[in-house]
Amino acid sequence: LACGIDPFGDKVSEKQIKSEMKALWSSPDLNENDKLRLLMMFCLYFSTGPKDRAKLAASAGLSETSTAALNKIMKIQPSWLPSERKKKRPKPKSDEDRPYDLSRWKPKITEIVPQFLDSSLSSKEFPRLSDTAGFEGYKSTGYVKERKRDGSKSLKCRKQPSWAEKNGKIEHKVETKLGDRFIM
Structure with a gap:
């Protein structure tokens, strides 16, 4: 549910998660608070309607206070919901490839x-x-x-x-000319 993929790396659909959650409701290890947390995550992520939430709460066997908490949490509408995310416009592609300059000033x-x-x-x-x-x-x-x-x-x-001196002789080095001097 949290990752959106199953253990084999395939995408999980809403129907698959619903069927797995219904199988979890019969587990004796799962208390009402854990069921409520799972339903809150599911309902927030998939943006379920009030009728679907009522059916899921009934199949989980939640009390009226837990069902009311589930309905109130849906009023939060977090920004990370897939349907609520704003799509960013793509940046216009430039015609020229410009090198990245670290500074605007270039020395002469x-x-x-x-x-x-x-x-x-x-x-x-x-x-x-x-x-x-x-x-x-x-x-x-x-x-x-x-x-x-x-x-x-x-x-x-x-x-x-x-x-x-080596062997009494001085070896003269050849002097080569490189060019004009340039002082920076």
Whole structure:
């Protein structure tokens, strides 16, 4: 009754439940309160009429006070009844599949970086990109030789000590150019 299916997984109809309930009324283990609870659940779920309720109460052998309680409980009309449920309108399907955005604001950098990589940024909007003529780019390996403004060498490019040399030879790393610098 509560699930709407039998032990085999088939849907249970109102007639099947009525016949099983009538078989339960003859059971000596079932008292009047239990019969009343079963009838209340059945009548609320299937929305039975007053004539059907009177027949079921008579077949269960309920007293007049229990029958009156059964009739009063039907005035509650809970919202979970199948006939009382409001059907929700389906949402209109959109023509386009839109990605779900976590935020309405998108940073401008998401458009600038791909244009920078394609070298399609305008020099009017980004004039500092044209000043990269004297810059050799980033070095992927090895030391970058830099000169300070006063003419002295940077400590980054000093020679390795002799104890760090393999077999007395210093292996020079190949410097590769990656491209212009881009600071975010």
